[in-house]
Amino acid sequence: MYQFNLHAILGYFGQLPSSILVTLEITLIALGASTLLALPIAKARMSGSRVAALLARAYVELFRNIPLLVLLYVYYFGLAQSGLHLSNFWATILALTTNAAAYGSEIIRAGYSAVPTGQREAARSLGLRPAHIELFVVLPQVVRVILPPFANHCIGVLIGSSIAAVIGVADLSDWMLATGSEAFRYMESFLVAAVIYIGLCQGVAAAMAALDRRSRRGAY
Amino acid sequence: MFATGSVWDYWRVFVNGLVLTVELSFIALVLGFVLGMVIGLGRTYGPHPVRLACLVFTESFRSIPPLLLFFGAFYGLSYTTGVTLSPFQASVIAMVLEASAFISEVVRAAFRSVDRGQWDAARALGLRFWPALRTIIGPQAIRVLIPPTIGVYVAVLKDSSFASIVGLVELTRAGLLVRETVGDSLTVFLLLSGIYFVINFTISSGALALERRFRFAH
Numbered sequence: 001m002y003q004f005n006l007h008a009i010l011g012y013f014g015q016l017p018s019s020i021l022v023t024l025e026i027t028l029i030a031l032g033a034s035t036l037l038a039l040p041i042a043k044a045r046m047s048g049s050r051v052a053a054l055l056a057r058a059y060v061e062l063f064r065n066i067p068l069l070v071l072l073y074v075y076y077f078g079l080a081q082s083g084l085h086l087s088n089f090w091a092t093i094l095a096l097t098t099n100a101a102a103y104g105s106e107i108i109r110a111g112y113s114a115v116p117t118g119q120r121e122a123a124r125s126l127g128l129r130p131a132h133i134e135l136f137v138v139l140p141q142v143v144r145v146i147l148p149p150f151a152n153h154c155i156g157v158l159i160g161s162s163i164a165a166v167i168g169v170a171d172l173s174d175w176m177l178a179t180g181s182e183a184f185r186y187m188e189s190f191l192v193a194a195v196i197y198i199g200l201c202q203g204v205a206a207a208m209a210a211l212d213r214r215s216r217r218g219a220y
Numbered sequence: 221m222f223a224t225g226s227v228w229d230y231w232r233v234f235v236n237g238l239v240l241t242v243e244l245s246f247i248a249l250v251l252g253f254v255l256g257m258v259i260g261l262g263r264t265y266g267p268h269p270v271r272l273a274c275l276v277f278t279e280s281f282r283s284i285p286p287l288l289l290f291f292g293a294f295y296g297l298s299y300t301t302g303v304t305l306s307p308f309q310a311s312v313i314a315m316v317l318e319a320s321a322f323i324s325e326v327v328r329a330a331f332r333s334v335d336r337g338q339w340d341a342a343r344a345l346g347l348r349f350w351p352a353l354r355t356i357i358g359p360q361a362i363r364v365l366i367p368p369t370i371g372v373y374v375a376v377l378k379d380s381s382f383a384s385i386v387g388l389v390e391l392t393r394a395g396l397l398v399r400e401t402v403g404d405s406l407t408v409f410l411l412l413s414g415i416y417f418v419i420n421f422t423i424s425s426g427a428l429a430l431e432r433r434f435r436f437a438h
Contacts, residue, residue: 162285186295
């Protein structure tokens, strides 16, 4: 009869902090890079240029409909064959970034379309310069609108970062795979990793909710 | 790498993998819908402890990466229960847990979107909770519920690619096997991307068209 026994994998707990850090590192880099990439994509989709809008839409549809895991294989194995060798860490970052930029650009686009045109007109009639209108009038309102969906987006990227383990990056999921198969304690290692992922997601959600509350302070 | 033939000689392997991918994700969606409906309703209308339990279920399975769910369902459950699950069975379990968490959220949002006045009207007509839910609230909620459920199906279909790590020869694993034989990684993975894209894009475009139709059907 199987006995649930956390003590059996206690010896592997020492590697947990560094593996959690790798997961967070991948998540943060991919979130930052994908947001930088998402902004011009969203702008292109809203621009008057038909070609730019079409290209942006093609990007979004393409990267939203290909599984993250398959994207990772394209970058890690596919590109290597054509001479571009990415390390497993950067292949993971690239897969997450190109995927998250598609979702992120949709969130940003929805944020911009939620700002009434009257706001721009009012700012212009007050004599503000175009750059100042963007930065001080439109952007703060966009940020306020997109914070709640962006929180879910952050959690999506965090969960997606587990693809790293498939190509051997030593993240939290990799800790689970390694611990499970070395100690033959699959259920224990699964539960430990699952609880940590749930905790990380709750942490991200709480942090984003606090940011959301802060952004609403003094509004309206 | 030792190479034999071209990727295209193995089209049958891709077709078989694709059939399994669609089959697996469809079964997971149907079962996930049933479980997600129960949990979503429990979270919306249940007594306090039931609400809390459903909330914990949804939040947990939304936060666990699919890679972990497939691993836990295949290796974890087999070792713990002594029942050896096939890769297919384990994949169904993992995907149902994931899909039901997402669908329970959709269900909750759909049922809460029905105007409160509908409940008052149902009570005024003398209907109790279940008849009111079934004949008045339910039909209105279902209409809101269908388009996002198709969105969940696309997500589930994409995540079914993780079934490859427990050895199920669905589309992604089929590609990996062909890659081992032929050695042409780039063609194999671009082909996989293309197949997934065509299926998912077709489904999500259909969902969008459906959404437009339902919006005008009021």
